[in-house]
Amino acid sequence: MININGLQVTAEEGMTILDAATRAGIYIPTLCYHPDLTTEGVCRVCSVEVAGEKLLLPACAHPVSEGMEIQTHSPKVRNARRLILELMLANHPQDCLTCSNNQKCELQILAKEVGIEDVRFSGDRRNIPVDDSNPAIIRNMEKCILCKRCVRVCQELQGVGALYPNQKGWMTTIAPPFGKPLSEAVCTFCGQCINRCPTGALKANDPAAAVWAALDNPDTHVVVQTAPAVRAAIGEEFGMPAGSLVTGQMVTSLRMLGFDKVFDTDFTADLTILEEGNELLQRIKNGGPLPMITSCSPGWIKYIEHFYPDQLDHLSTCKSPQQMFGALAKTYYAEKAGIDPSKIVVVSIMPCSAKKFECERPEMASSGYQDVDFVLTTREVAGMMKQAGIDLPNVPEGGFDLPLGMSTGAAVIFGATGGVMEAALRTVYEVVTGTTLQDVDIHAVRGMEGVREAEIDINGMKVKAAVAHGLSNAQKLLDAVRAGTADYAFIEVMCCPGGCIGGGGQPFPTSEEIRRKRAEAIYKQDRELPIRKSHENPVITQLYQEFLGEPLGHKSHELLHTHYTPRGTTSRESIHVKIE
Numbered sequence: 001m002i003n004i005n006g007l008q009v010t011a012e013e014g015m016t017i018l019d020a021a022t023r024a025g026i027y028i029p030t031l032c033y034h035p036d037l038t039t040e041g042v043c044r045v046c047s048v049e050v051a052g053e054k055l056l057l058p059a060c061a062h063p064v065s066e067g068m069e070i071q072t073h074s075p076k077v078r079n080a081r082r083l084i085l086e087l088m089l090a091n092h093p094q095d096c097l098t099c100s101n102n103q104k105c106e107l108q109i110l111a112k113e114v115g116i117e118d119v120r121f122s123g124d125r126r127n128i129p130v131d132d133s134n135p136a137i138i139r140n141m142e143k144c145i146l147c148k149r150c151v152r153v154c155q156e157l158q159g160v161g162a163l164y165p166n167q168k169g170w171m172t173t174i175a176p177p178f179g180k181p182l183s184e185a186v187c188t189f190c191g192q193c194i195n196r197c198p199t200g201a202l203k204a205n206d207p208a209a210a211v212w213a214a215l216d217n218p219d220t221h222v223v224v225q226t227a228p229a230v231r232a233a234i235g236e237e238f239g240m241p242a243g244s245l246v247t248g249q250m251v252t253s254l255r256m257l258g259f260d261k262v263f264d265t266d267f268t269a270d271l272t273i274l275e276e277g278n279e280l281l282q283r284i285k286n287g288g289p290l291p292m293i294t295s296c297s298p299g300w301i302k303y304i305e306h307f308y309p310d311q312l313d314h315l316s317t318c319k320s321p322q323q324m325f326g327a328l329a330k331t332y333y334a335e336k337a338g339i340d341p342s343k344i345v346v347v348s349i350m351p352c353s354a355k356k357f358e359c360e361r362p363e364m365a366s367s368g369y370q371d372v373d374f375v376l377t378t379r380e381v382a383g384m385m386k387q388a389g390i391d392l393p394n395v396p397e398g399g400f401d402l403p404l405g406m407s408t409g410a411a412v413i414f415g416a417t418g419g420v421m422e423a424a425l426r427t428v429y430e431v432v433t434g435t436t437l438q439d440v441d442i443h444a445v446r447g448m449e450g451v452r453e454a455e456i457d458i459n460g461m462k463v464k465a466a467v468a469h470g471l472s473n474a475q476k477l478l479d480a481v482r483a484g485t486a487d488y489a490f491i492e493v494m495c496c497p498g499g500c501i502g503g504g505g506q507p508f509p510t511s512e513e514i515r516r517k518r519a520e521a522i523y524k525q526d527r528e529l530p531i532r533k534s535h536e537n538p539v540i541t542q543l544y545q546e547f548l549g550e551p552l553g554h555k556s557h558e559l560l561h562t563h564y565t566p567r568g569t570t571s572r573e574s575i576h577v578k579i580e
Contacts, residue, residue, distance in 0.1 A: 017059040032147035090121035106198035133181035136189035150193035159472035190299035191353030191504015229415030229500035232521035236507040237382035243517030248397025266407030268324040273534035298358035299495030309566035326371030351503030377505025406539040409526035417469035417499035418445040
């Protein structure tokens with residue numbers, strides 16, 4: 001039993017002061033702390049006063065003990081908290097009104113909360129050039145408060161190590177090793193650092209201005225595709241609770257923005273299953289490289305290109321649904337609609353910042369043009385809607401346009417970890433057995449555990465599969481594949497925690513609870529759709545009959561499949577050695 005602000009609170013051994021207070025409904029502000037990450041305790045904003053202690057203690061890092069008496073907002077605590085925040089603000093740009101994180105910045109919110117109306121300190125500020133060297137992530141280190149959340153997420157959840165503290169003291173900055181720009185670093189552009197940054201020091205490279213220009217150009221035909229995870233998260237940008245499913249309102253809002261056609265990435269998610277499922281069966285029958293590993297997550301693709309280039313043969317050759325869509329929009333759709341493909345602009349709405357890098361890969365131009373022109377994250381398209389005065393929660397529901405807007409429940413669950421695996425197994429089972437899969441809910445591959453295994457009996461053929469989300473978990477499976485101890489036929493890897501519902505372009509904040517609610521919304525829509533298996537999508541059948549021919553056929557390979565590129569050989573281990 002401990003005492004917090006005069007209240008008796010029951011706490012468990014091993015809890016921190018912050019844990020105990022939070023469970024008791026007592027608020028303690030935090031800044032460097034994040035529930036997804038290990039505790040660093042560097043900012044001291046969560047400091048509290050404990051009876052018998054001379055110094056204030058960080059609530060996020062200090063364990064409770066029997067009989068402890070704690071004050072979370074005493075005069076000493078309030079004064080210290082104010083001083084800490086004033087010192088941060090003294091070395092922080094005062095451009096809140098034009099900052100990408102305006103009204104979402106945790107530093108800004110805390111400054112308001114503690115009553116700061118004037119900063120008592122002034123002096124020199126660091127002058128650090130903005131790093132906009134890559135298509136996905138912009139770094140403005142003048143706004144960095146050195147909380148190291150980005151460092152921890154890159155190392156702990158993703159196992160990449162693209163960011164580290166460089167130099168010391170006043171000159172400390174967070175950057176790739178040796179101060180290199182991100183374009184020269186071993187970075188997957190996953191954006192998980194953006195989702196954990198409390199200020200505007202990290203943001204996605206927003207092409208909204210170029211998209212507005214395309215929408216305003218009468219000579220262009222602008223089509224938009226929406227990833228499955230977006231519909232379960234975009235409502236949060238408009239004040240709706242996590243997990244609000246707003247598919248119809250999202251479609252109407254995009255139409256109100258001026259897009260000529262509102263299509264669905266779910267359509268090409270169904271197509272991916274037909275191509276990928278047949279590729280898996282072909283490898284099993286013909287002795288191809290097994291396990292076959294999914295290839296729809298661009299952050300994951302860049303990770304394996306950097307760290308496991310010797311394992312690239314295990315990847316499915318399928319493009320991601322985003323890129324399949326772009327190729328078809330400028331070939332099949334252009335032909336069917338009688339539109340010059342050079343006039344078509346393809347815009348993607350994605351939960352992912354790595355998609356911005358993916359669409360600019362030189363391999364992604366099989367239509368004869370750049371297949372996808374612009375990628376907007378969930379946050380960025382919500383910003384465009386707000387600019388246009390669209391109140392998404394209150395607009396009427398609309399439906400996707402045909403032909404590239406028809407999809408199934410199997411496609412929707414692509415947005416959650418395990419979803420690609422489950423969708424593929426629904427189809428592979430019926431293709432192999434020729435019988436109907438009665439229970440399409442394959443719970444063995446669902447969940448939030450970092451690595452999950454399942455064995456599916458398909459008419460006597462045992463298919464052992466594994467699912468991983470977060471790149472540090474992918475590393476475990478890849479090490480087993482490299483060692484020859486992975487006896488799986490099929491592996492799904494998603495770059496981001498929780499899969500696409502936890503992508504780097506999704507609304508702030510993020511936590512396991514929020515990701516779980518978004519996943520529940522994804523599965524809810526799957527249950528409610530009339531068709532829940534990709535191979536039963538009638539427009540996919542029509543697409544093969546009219547245009548593609550057959551799965552894995554010549555035209556499919558030309559438009560829907562790709563190859564991968566071994567990249568820089570600098571490893572995590574060699575980076576650590578050089579820095580130490």
